[in-house]
Amino acid sequence: MPEDFRVTDWAGLETYFVELRDRPIHSAAELERWLLDRSELESMLSEDMAWRYIRMTCDTQDQERAKAFQFFVSEIEPQVAPYDHALNEKMMASEFLPGLDEARYRVFVRSVRQALAIYREANIPLKTDISTKQQQYAATVGAMTVTLHGEEMTLPRAADQLKKTSRALREEAYRAIQERRLQDAEPLDELFTELVQLRHQMALNAGFPNFRDYMFAALGRFDYTPEDCFAFHQAIRETVVPLIDDLDLERRQDLALAELRPWDLDVDVSGLAPLRPFETGEELLEKTVTVFERLDPFLADCLRTMRQMGNLDLESRKGKAPGGYNYPLDETGVPFIFMNATSSLRDVVTMLHEGGHAVHSFLTRRLPLSADKHPPSEVAELASMSMELMSMDHWDVFFPDAEELRRAKKTHLESVLETFPWVATIDKFQHWIYENPKHTETERHQRWTEVFDEFNQRTVSWQGLESYKPYLWQKQLHLYEVPFYYIEYAMAQLGAIAVWRNFRQNPAAGLAAYKRALALGYTAPIGDIYAAAGIRFDFSTEYLRTLADFVRDEMAKL
Numbered sequence: 001m002p003e004d005f006r007v008t009d010w011a012g013l014e015t016y017f018v019e020l021r022d023r024p025i026h027s028a029a030e031l032e033r034w035l036l037d038r039s040e041l042e043s044m045l046s047e048d049m050a051w052r053y054i055r056m057t058c059d060t061q062d063q064e065r066a067k068a069f070q071f072f073v074s075e076i077e078p079q080v081a082p083y084d085h086a087l088n089e090k091m092m093a094s095e096f097l098p099g100l101d102e103a104r105y106r107v108f109v110r111s112v113r114q115a116l117a118i119y120r121e122a123n124i125p126l127k128t129d130i131s132t133k134q135q136q137y138a139a140t141v142g143a144m145t146v147t148l149h150g151e152e153m154t155l156p157r158a159a160d161q162l163k164k165t166s167r168a169l170r171e172e173a174y175r176a177i178q179e180r181r182l183q184d185a186e187p188l189d190e191l192f193t194e195l196v197q198l199r200h201q202m203a204l205n206a207g208f209p210n211f212r213d214y215m216f217a218a219l220g221r222f223d224y225t226p227e228d229c230f231a232f233h234q235a236i237r238e239t240v241v242p243l244i245d246d247l248d249l250e251r252r253q254d255l256a257l258a259e260l261r262p263w264d265l266d267v268d269v270s271g272l273a274p275l276r277p278f279e280t281g282e283e284l285l286e287k288t289v290t291v292f293e294r295l296d297p298f299l300a301d302c303l304r305t306m307r308q309m310g311n312l313d314l315e316s317r318k319g320k321a322p323g324g325y326n327y328p329l330d331e332t333g334v335p336f337i338f339m340n341a342t343s344s345l346r347d348v349v350t351m352l353h354e355g356g357h358a359v360h361s362f363l364t365r366r367l368p369l370s371a372d373k374h375p376p377s378e379v380a381e382l383a384s385m386s387m388e389l390m391s392m393d394h395w396d397v398f399f400p401d402a403e404e405l406r407r408a409k410k411t412h413l414e415s416v417l418e419t420f421p422w423v424a425t426i427d428k429f430q431h432w433i434y435e436n437p438k439h440t441e442t443e444r445h446q447r448w449t450e451v452f453d454e455f456n457q458r459t460v461s462w463q464g465l466e467s468y469k470p471y472l473w474q475k476q477l478h479l480y481e482v483p484f485y486y487i488e489y490a491m492a493q494l495g496a497i498a499v500w501r502n503f504r505q506n507p508a509a510g511l512a513a514y515k516r517a518l519a520l521g522y523t524a525p526i527g528d529i530y531a532a533a534g535i536r537f538d539f540s541t542e543y544l545r546t547l548a549d550f551v552r553d554e555m556a557k558l
Helices: 010-022 028-058 063-093 102-118 123-142 155-163 167-183 185-205 211-218 226-239 241-254 281-295 297-309 345-364 377-397 402-435 441-455 469-475 477-481 487-505 507-518 526-532 541-557
Strands: 145-148 151-154 312-315 325-327 336-341
Touching: 010 028, 010 063, 028 063, 028 123, 028 325, 028 336, 063 102, 063 123, 102 211, 123 185, 123 477, 145 155, 145 167, 151 155, 155 167, 167 185, 167 469, 185 211, 185 402, 185 441, 185 469, 185 477, 211 226, 211 402, 226 241, 226 402, 226 441, 226 487, 226 541, 241 402, 281 297, 281 312, 281 345, 281 377, 297 345, 325 345, 336 345, 345 377, 345 402, 345 507, 377 402, 377 487, 377 507, 377 526, 402 441, 402 477, 402 487, 402 541, 441 469, 469 477, 487 507, 487 541, 507 526
Parallel strands: 312 336
Antiparallel strands: 145 151, 325 336
16 A cells, blocks of 8 residues: 555545455465455554544544544445445455465454454444444543632542542541542433443344343354453352452451541551652653663553654643553564553553553564454453563662652552452443343442442441442443453453563563563464463462462562
8 A cells, every 4th residue: 555645535545445455366475465465454453543533532523634534434434334344354255365375364264254254234333333332432531520629620630649648638538539520420421321232232133142242243253252341240259359348348457447438548658758759750761761661671662653753642730631542553673552541650660560461562573463462352451461560670760769669669558459349349240231232320330339238438438428339330441442352351361460470480581471462463373372372371269369479478568
């Protein structure tokens, strides 16, 4: 394709799809060339879409950016889908497909076969509607602010107040945040109901009884089943939830409180002021580069390249979409990191997390096919979560004071354990949502509260706060924007602890295995990629207990 090609209308783009559809293929070598040309087209389209999404999330109030994103969603993607399906059919029907290297292409061919199986033309307009509604969520949440002590601030910045040593200030911030969320609770509930119905219809169109089963196929979950997820939920409840209960009891005793309240869970029990590891986004980036340099100069060079190309937007501000992400850019191979930093420890962890994703993008950028560069989330999140833990040996860059460093590490390791119950909560809730697509909003709130209470804050008093709890799920953007993308966090967190354990035993070998696994992209099954990292793709009760105990032992050494 021309180097300066830009997507301005469908007519100019369709020519390339027609050429691929109609091109004769006379040998395995020509089929391979055809695959590479198709990948080039996909990479260009993917990057064009990426920039529209990035610009929109950087400023959700800019109508021109919103229109540019919506144009792609409504005018380009629906036109691409039938051609994409036709190209998949052409590939699978080729007499030369068996002539390709089976080991090299088996994962790719498996994914194409799955895509063919679930494709339905009737779902194209539904996907457009869903994308439009998901955009409404980002705009709604991005516009939320509260005023504390005369200052208007975003919710991420307000959440920093929950680390204040003054309990009165923490309670004030907590209530302000929840009250602001409640203002939009009803429209966000209605929006979610609409999304559930659209997604359920997609599943029915594709021949599935529910959207959960459709998404397991769409996400290419060849390695585990819904029943495995339920068993994982149970394992988390049996092994990790009691550990969290113990930590919360210790917290209550350390804070000398008669009872814990939701605004007591983020404050440092030492009574010291909140950790403040940086002041600006530039300082956060510079310190992260230093940490990466100590681990491996290649890692630091990844971030330097991104900075040079302007592929970072780190600080929180009004109108910016919530959350954080690393967006791979398939054509240039240099990703974009987006986040809402305010100057907290959580921001440091987010930067290291997204930096791990970025390194993954760099390690896979030379793989020939676009599909090779997009491993499933069980692998992608392994890259990011492992980086959080392996980098801890160099957090003195952020926390030169020994006591602050100890506090930071202990806080993060607690959050590593806390990942498991929260993931189980969101995932179990999602299974129920889509197994019962005709549920009422009242039933949804009741079910959420039941699942939340099963896994979270079992020693915390919610007296007088009952009106907030039924809506806590609305803060989880995954439920709105990327349904069923969540259990992978717990699976990958387990894998990351195993990577870190190997790294603690032999840093050079552990890091080398980590990079070796990530460089595979998605050219091998999940289990093989985990094996390349020197770990197991295993979420049994026994394995979970072993690794959770390892984390507790490491915390005890601090």
